[in-house]
Amino acid sequence: MSATTNYHAGPDAVSAKTSRYRRVSKGRGNFELWSWVFMRGSGVLLLVLVFGHLFVNLMLGEGIHGVDFAFVAGKWASPFWQTWDMLMLWLAELHGFNGVRTIINDYTESDRTRWILKGLLVASAILVLVLGTLVIFTFDPCIDPSSTLSVCTGR
Numbered sequence: 001m002s003a004t005t006n007y008h009a010g011p012d013a014v015s016a017k018t019s020r021y022r023r024v025s026k027g028r029g030n031f032e033l034w035s036w037v038f039m040r041g042s043g044v045l046l047l048v049l050v051f052g053h054l055f056v057n058l059m060l061g062e063g064i065h066g067v068d069f070a071f072v073a074g075k076w077a078s079p080f081w082q083t084w085d086m087l088m089l090w091l092a093e094l095h096g097f098n099g100v101r102t103i104i105n106d107y108t109e110s111d112r113t114r115w116i117l118k119g120l121l122v123a124s125a126i127l128v129l130v131l132g133t134l135v136i137f138t139f140d141p142c143i144d145p146s147s148t149l150s151v152c153t154g155r
Contacts, residue, residue: 035098042095049088070149073141082136089132097125 057067057075075081100121108114142152 035102039095039098042091046088046091046095049084049091053084053088069141073139073149073152076136076139076141086133086136089136090129093125093129093132097121 057071058064061067061071076085101118104114104117104121108117141147141149147153
């Protein structure tokens with residue numbers, strides 16, 4: 001066979017370099033590694049975004065009783081808060097998407113079922129991202145000309 005000896009393998013083991021069988025990579029590369037890194041990074045960033053969101057909405061204002069349509073309208077009048085909420089939406093959606101994708105990979109045995117579940121997952125994630133982003137950036141509390149909100153009346 002070969003002059004290469006692998007002392008940790010059994011007596012009939014053949015080195016991968018000299019084997020007559022072709023090894024085929026699954027082609028995933030480092031995707032799963034980067035997916036794992038993304039989960040850790042997005043989790044930490046989500047903690048900052050969510051607790052910042054809760055602090056501003058509940059502690060700095062009038063608490064839960066102050067959160068209403070007018071409060072959201074005033075907050076989303078600022079590009080800073082639109083961006084903050086969009087980042088929170090996108091990171092939470094992608095973080096959850098990646099987690100569910102991992103669960104589908106781990107627990108589905110049939111390739112066809114895996115493909116269907118991942119297709120449904122991608123479709124739902126895209127739907128939520130598109131609709132959520134549209135709501136954040138096209139939200140107009142003053143669409144009603146008779147609105148009495150302070151954001152619309154300029155008070």
